[in-house]
Amino acid sequence: MASTGNVELQAGLPDLSHHLSQEARDRLPNTMKVFLRTVEDASQLVSLANGDPHPTLYPISQIDYHIPDLTSLDSLSSWLDHSGATRKLSAFNGTGECALDLAVAMQYSTGLGLPVLRQRFSEINELLHSPRPCTQNVILTLGNADGMTKLYRLLGSPGDTFLVEEYSFCGLTNAPLAQGVKWQPIKIDHMGLIPEEMEGILSSWDEGSMGRRPHVLYCIPTGQNPTGATLPVERRRAIYAIAQKYDVIILEDDPYYFLQYKQETSVVSTESPGQVSPDVISRFVKGTVPSFLSLDVDGRVIRCDSVSKTFAPNMRLGWITCNQLFCRKLEILTDNSTQHPHGLGQSLMAEVLAPTGWGVDGYIRWIWAMRNEYGRRRNIFFDIFQREVGRHGYAAATLPTAGMFFWVKVNIEKHPKYHVNDVSPKYGPKTNAKGLLDELFGLCVARGVLVMPGALFAIQTPTGSSENHILDRPYFRMTFVGVDETIEKGVTLFGKALLEFFSA
């Protein structure tokens, strides 16, 4: 093993420490924790050291979590209408058997998170992404927003430019701007980021005029937000090879990994969580596109997973998988900011994922059934969209194979007031589309439906200009995860507003 400072590099992996930000290099571990590690057999001593309230003083003796009983639940819909069977998982504070005692869960711990839960997430990693050099290096997060913004601090120095799809999740592309990181958008198509475009940017980058060549790619590979695109495995391989060639770290933000659907809309699986066969995990893996993590041989992929979309958004719990050096630096950052994730979330997920709960395979079975339900809603959305919108020819959408969103393109050039202002050789026509799209959005609201203008997700070039005319492009993001009635009503209202708009 080579060494960088006090952190060991993993055997056989390249040294990627030059990617760390100045701040990450300067950040010192918590003095007390470092000191206590130097004391041999500290746990054997009578300790007057730390001001940790004793667990007997926590005013909580037990927590019961009521979750679906997978073995008797005959269908997901019985859960949705509150008639489904439940089972109770209980966690105790020193007074009973459970996967993670509350006396441990509710005490101070380490920035990495508690071993019992990290172990479960490692298992999930190895089952779904194959064992790879880094699949066992897991640090808990408060969900992907927390994880990703910590990664910006880990890797981003003022003046850096990061790569990103030209439309991306604005909640996370907004975050690093204030710390002095800029974005370089990469062109996309209906399959997501175009590898040749990425290579073109990197190969022609002029550090003299443009600053440090991008050393980080932020990417949502599956069911991308907002475009719904899922990168095919060939593109992932190509992107990974480019990342190796130009020494780029890939931030794989993959909250929709678990929500991947079949291409065809005709066949809808109705398997209930209880009926799914025992080989659920291998079937699940077969139905997914391999992750960047599963292609990673260098330790240059940093993957963010979350239970937000599979359990509940405000669980605020997830995990990062990455090389040991980055993992250690993230632990130090966590000790110096948020601290370890909350004990309640760790308790709940530890009980759910334990063999005494659902177990990891039960969790995947639940996701399987939930994904079928989302797939059904996607199909409903698509049918209604074709009927109410598509057939008029004023807008179109491709079928997403993952995630939660349709990316709807309005054929704005058919509008009577549309005109081209001028044409740039590099970016094509500059039009009056933005104003028209604002009008259309206003009309939608007036008619009672809220959709998300694509411009909200547009990445401006590093100079902050919109020379790429991205704000003129006619897209709306629409979700299909609502209940059937919302989809039916919402898409119908959008169709009506669109007809009215084009007949103006």
Added chain:
Amino acid sequence: MASTGNVELQAGLPDLSHHLSQEARDRLPNTMKVFLRTVEDASQLVSLANGDPHPTLYPISQIDYHIPDLTSLDSLSSWLDHSGATRKLSAFNGTGECALDLAVAMQYSTGLGLPVLRQRFSEINELLHSPRPCTQNVILTLGNADGMTKLYRLLGSPGDTFLVEEYSFCGLTNAPLAQGVKWQPIKIDHMGLIPEEMEGILSSWDEGSMGRRPHVLYCIPTGQNPTGATLPVERRRAIYAIAQKYDVIILEDDPYYFLQYKQETSVVSTESPGQVSPDVISRFVKGTVPSFLSLDVDGRVIRCDSVSKTFAPNMRLGWITCNQLFCRKLEILTDNSTQHPHGLGQSLMAEVLAPTGWGVDGYIRWIWAMRNEYGRRRNIFFDIFQREVGRHGYAAATLPTAGMFFWVKVNIEKHPKYHVNDVSPKYGPKTNAKGLLDELFGLCVARGVLVMPGALFAIQTPTGSSENHILDRPYFRMTFVGVDETIEKGVTLFGKALLEFFSA
């Protein structure tokens, strides 16, 4: 109301926006959230906007929290030995009455935290700190470490120097160093920070040679960590006046506020949580030193509270109280980093603090009883310390009136090997104490007891030197919050090690 950018200043309060860091000024709110606010009556529309999983799909229908039954609990000790009566508070996902429905708690929300819990914490503020201009401006945190490190980002620009007690909690003094903030230590005595020393530093600050004059004071006013000191109200008033004179923001880190004890050790209250009289809150307030928040007329105090010491450490839940501008900027930072705190903790505390749970007064009654218990342990520690350590004359400790720690001074000059190397006019003698103290620490470990060397908490001067000889000063931090047996054994072992050390 005056205005700074898009945030309103509170009427009658000075504009303190110049304290914001460059990063905080540059940080933009989440584009989507800003956009949605511009849409009138958005909540009335059929929404295809956000990818929020529907609450009926959360695999959790109910959570039961088993907490002490305050009305029938005859003593805290019955809770400690697991024989105390419990009651069950249940939260439901759309299927029952509770203070905070899980359908709301577990969904995405705002960086501020959910209104129902913020309202409870505001109530606590107003009951304990009197209504003041800012007591209603509450934003939830993940505990004081999260809160304080967010405040460093809010106020600290590279090159800034912040003021701090010369010994302080290293977990939090370490954190801002990597972002380029330095510390200027202020001399303390057994009552904590000395106001005249603070004024001396500010009045003689030379911006030409030392950079920007400190505009922030980080302070643990009650049961200070590590020294155990509690600032008397006169000092708090003096410090606040100096902060006004020199335009300093006070970061009031007050996790031990709820753990304040009587000066005398002879009388120990044995009131059980169920026996405490109905006027508990006014009695509680009478027994505490007024907070900086309760003295604040300008909005220059930013107070961090937490349930870590009163409920359980890994609740990772607390709140910041401050002026509206800072509160809004913290919300933007939260939206751009951790996101709102986890739903489970908000659910638990909302049920506990609701009238259907303990209510706010029940929470204070619980704290009252717990504080009595900690007070009892403090007295036990002090008795054993006097018997096993104090009477030999090699070490002494003053009685803390708050918090969790004794600050033990070793009379190192009595050691046969002690000698003075040289004397600086400003800082006094430079000695070989550090080496001797390391020896003593090693001896303690060898004899089976772990104590915390004071040097771990020492603040070096901004130049990073130890010209103030602080590492030579002979202190150990010892906690009294363990169970009786730990205190008895630990202090006895320390006494033996000390005797052995001095007879070497």
